[in-house]
Amino acid sequence: MSDFLTLKADIIKNFGTPCAVVDLNVLEKNIxxxxxxCDNAGLSNRPHIKTHKSGEVARMQIDAGxxxxxxxxxxxxxxxAAAGxxxxxxxxxxxxxxxxxxxxALQSRISLKVCADNTYSISAYAEAAREAGRILDVLVECDTGQKRAGVETPEEAFNLAQLIDNDSHLNFKGxxxxxxxxxWxxxxxxxxxxxxxxSSKNLIPDIVSTGGTPNLQNLGTLSGSTEHRAGTxxxxxxxxxxxxxATMDECALRVYTSVVSRAGxxxxxxxxxxxxxxSDQGGLNGFGFIQEYPDASIHKLAEExxxxxxxxxxxxxxxxxIVRVIPNHVCVVVNMFRELVLVRDTKIIDVIKVEARGMLV
Amino acid sequence: MSDFLTLKADIIKNFGTPCAVVDLNVLEKNIxxxxxxCDNAGLSNRPHIKTHKSGEVARMQIDAGxxxxxxxxxxxxxxxAAAGxxxxxxxxxxxxxxxxxxxxALQSRISLKVCADNTYSISAYAEAAREAGRILDVLVECDTGQKRAGVETPEEAFNLAQLIDNDSHLNFKGxxxxxxxxxWxxxxxxxxxxxxxxSSKNLIPDIVSTGGTPNLQNLGTLSGSTEHRAGTxxxxxxxxxxxxxATMDECALRVYTSVVSRAGxxxxxxxxxxxxxxSDQGGLNGFGFIQEYPDASIHKLAEExxxxxxxxxxxxxxxxxIVRVIPNHVCVVVNMFRELVLVRDTKIIDVIKVEARGMLV
Structure with missing residues (x-):
């Protein structure tokens, strides 16, 4: 039996299927x-934990710099915060x-940085900071084309920065x-x-943050940027x-799943x-790539x-x-699993909780 | 302040947003x-708990018959089983x-009914039943057009039924x-x-089960059917x-969510x-209906x-x-929330865990 057949047998015996399995070698290389x-671009690295939602993986990222x-x-x-x-x-x-x-409640325990693109949020933050009894750092969120959150003009951002700066409970952070x-x-x-x-008001942004894994390819392009946040x-x-x-080999997570029916x-x-x-296809066809059967497609999903x-x-x-599926969009897939099984090559090393899954508020 | 504005204020104060809120009056009427x-069609009602994933709601369904x-x-x-x-x-x-x-492990504690559409599953069930030391009831899953799981011909189903019947650890149940x-x-x-x-082998199916909420509209159409399983x-x-x-008024669950940005x-x-x-649109446009703003659309989603x-x-x-969103496909939405807030009219009554969310195996 090949090593991978042994690993698959170990996975199904210990956890059943479907099971989310992360290869530690690949994970460490990715981190x-x-x-x-980020180092090469002279930027701080502030990974977005939405992808792994795990204190343990976050600690690995911190330990790496x-x-x-x-x-x-x-x-x-x-x-x-609970992970230190x-x-x-x-x-x-x-x-x-x-x-x-x-x-x-959390701000009273540790100092947080939050974001705002409107005056309502700033008032709510001021109230929370007042209750917590600690100055809250606020960044202004700016939109330059994504049409998500973020003010659309420098003038609006400037006004919000002043509003933050003028509030005794808040600190304009960036x-x-x-x-x-x-x-770009x-x-x-x-x-x-x-x-x-x-600058005209002596407001200096400590942090100018850019984001996104795809944008790691353009890192450092924004003059004045200080840090990057990427999740995937x-x-x-x-x-x-x-x-x-990334290449397929740089995909650290696979969903191990059993073929349970071959009725046709x-x-x-x-x-x-x-x-x-x-159901998030991430703009691609199908719902994942099956490593063992590259010519197969997962063309449709029902709930299970x-x-x-x-x-x-x-x-x-x-x-x-048992086949291994590389997901289209890993961030939303991790969020469906209660735990991740960590393997190195073909050995099970550990199981970690996806502690922040379902943290919607 | 209207009653619903008060309820919304209570929800956000106690739980934050987004929050999954179930109206008990509507839930009880639906059950x-x-x-x-089912009673009128002379069929047993065996609700599919995939929709609510809650022992408490299942108990309500059992109590109703x-x-x-x-x-x-x-x-x-x-x-x-833990819910009794x-x-x-x-x-x-x-x-x-x-x-x-x-x-x-579960079969050794309570008697289960499981399904098979292939010989591999039947062997696995026989082994599990042998380990559990208790006869396992097995139904044969049949496909009549959905092309999901289920054998495609009566002859295949017949062969599997005999295989089940011939195994001393298994009982052909239906x-x-x-x-x-x-x-139909x-x-x-x-x-x-x-x-x-x-019949030629004296095999009588105790259970002939049909399924699906839409199919409640055709209930009893299949002669010989004994029960129906519907979730949504x-x-x-x-x-x-x-x-x-259903009508909009018969939708018991709404996601209470805050408008957090109006940058354009x-x-x-x-x-x-x-x-x-x-991301499951259920074949519809958009990602939910906003009760307060019927002319608005949720046209795209990012993770949060x-x-x-x-x-x-x-x-x-x-x-x-705060606005209330009726989901396109409620079964997958409930699965994203750790808890459901139960309200009656405009009062918060209880909070229940979505206990079986993330139970993927």
Whole structure:
């Protein structure tokens, strides 16, 4: 039996399927690679933990040189704080957690950095900081083309920065960007203008943050940037392969899943459906790449069924076979699993909880 | 302040947003309605718990007259067993849980009914039953057009039934169908032929099971059927509204989410993204219906951002406003939340855990 057949047998015997399995060799290489990219660009590395949602993996990133972490939700920050991480940026308007008191509760224990693109958020942050009895660092979120959150003009950003600076409970900490591949130039112009406006009031952004794994390929392009936050690169996935950032071998996570039905000649069913692989196709075809059967496609999902099209496979899998699936979008897939099994080569090393999964507030 | 504004304020203060909120009045009506539909058709009601994944809601269904429950995963059955439910059907080929020993462990505590569409599964079940020291009931899964799991011919089903019957650890318990709207006639022909074959060997199916909420509209159409398993009808969603089974008022669950950004005139951002509403559109447009702004659309999701298009709204929501979203496909949305907040009219009554979320094996 090949080593991988032995590993598959060990996985199903110990955990059943579907099971999310992370190769530690690849994970360590990915962490080290991204740290080097940031180091070479002279930027701090502040990984986004949305991808792994694990205190243990975050610690590996910090140990490799990351300056802190990025979270998207207060509940994620709580998990990171519990893992001993003290430098935490939450990269969004945090209204739900501000209203529920969760923000002030965590801020009273550790110093947080949060983001705002509007006056309502700033008022909510001021109130939370007042309750916590500790100055809250606030970054202004700027949009340069993604049309998500973020003010659209340097003037709006400048006004918010002054509002933050004028509040005795808040500290203007910096600027948050998410420049996409095609708008670094626009971001450059936006940021230059904004920094000029800020300088007129002696407001110096400590942090000018860029984001995204694809954008690691353009790192350092924004003059004045101080740090980068990227999530997916810790594991990588088919989206990152398509994007040219990673190879299949650099994808650290695979979903081990059993072929549970072969009721038709050219079709089959996996025990991983949309509650494991998710319906998020990441702009690609299908729902993952099957390592053992590159010519098979997972063409459709029901909640707990993955529909296999095997028409192009010369050899087709049998019921009971375990296959490894590289997900289209790994960040949402990890969020479906309660735990990740860590392996090195073909040995099971550890099991870690996806501690921050379902931390929606 | 209207009652609903008070409730929204209570929800965000106690839980933050996004928050999954279930109206008990609607839930109770839905449970009672489906029980009556099954009673009127002379069929046992065996609700599929995939939708709510909660022992407490399952108990409500049993108390209303359900004969037992349907699960899709062994881990779901473990949760139902812990809630005191003893009549449990697992409607799939359960290979992962059979291989990990989880099936025999649960079968040694309570008697389960499982399904098979192939000989490999039957062997795995026999082994699990032998280990558990208790006869395992097995149904044969039949496909009459859905092309998911299930044998495609009465002859194959007959062969599997005999194989089950011949195994001293297994008991042939019946037949599992999922007739879709357009193939009741085909299912009728399939089942009649199969029952004829089975009779020749004195094999009588105790259970002939049909499934699906949409199919509640054709209930009793299959002669010889004994029970129905439907999941979504406990909460309902936009798919069931589109299908004609439910009205908006019969949708029991809403995601309460905050408008966290309004950086452009005709756009906005909700704090519910694909990790709350999921990328599963259920064949519909958008990612949910906003009760307060019927002319708004959630046209795109990032992981934690819902992208609002407000161009058609005469009045547009402000940052800080809480809106209620009816999901496209409620079964996958519930699976993203750690808990459900139960309300009656506009009062918070209880909070229950989504105990079986992430039970993938």
């Amino acid at each position: 080290s690679r991204v740290q080097k990219i 990351a300056s802190g972490v990025t979270c998207q939700k207060l509940g994620e920050a709580e998990v990171m 991480i003290t430098d935490i940026l939450i990269a969004t308007n945090l209204l739900g957690a501000a209203a529920s008191g969760a923000l002030s 600027l948050l960007y998410y420049p996409t591949k095609n708008n 130039k626009k971001t450059e112009v936006f940021n230059a203008k904004l920094v000029e406006l800020l 690169c810790v594991f990588n996935d088919l989206m990152m392969v398509k994007d040219g950032f 000649k050219d079709r089959g069913i996996l025990d991983a459906g949309s509650k494991a692989l998710t 069924h993955g529909f296999l099209n095997l028409v192009n496979c010369a050899v087709k899998p049998s019921v009971g076979e | 009672s309605r489906v029980q009556k539909i 359900a004969s037992g429950v349907t699960c899709q995963k062994l881990g779901e059955a473990e949760v139902m 439910i003893t009549d449990i059907l697992i409607a799939t080929n359960l290979l992962g849980a059979a291989a990990s020993g989880a099936l025999s 037949l599992l169908y999922y007739p879709t709207k357009n193939n 006639k085909k299912t009728e022909v399939f089942n009649a032929k199969l029952v004829e074959l089975l 009808c406990v909460f309902n969603d936009l798919m069931m509204v589109k299908d004609g089974f 005139k005709d756009r906005g951002i909700l704090d519910a993204g694909s990790k709350a509403l999921t 951002h819902g992208f609002l298009n407000l161009v058609n709204c005469a009045v547009k929501p402000s940052v800080g406003e």
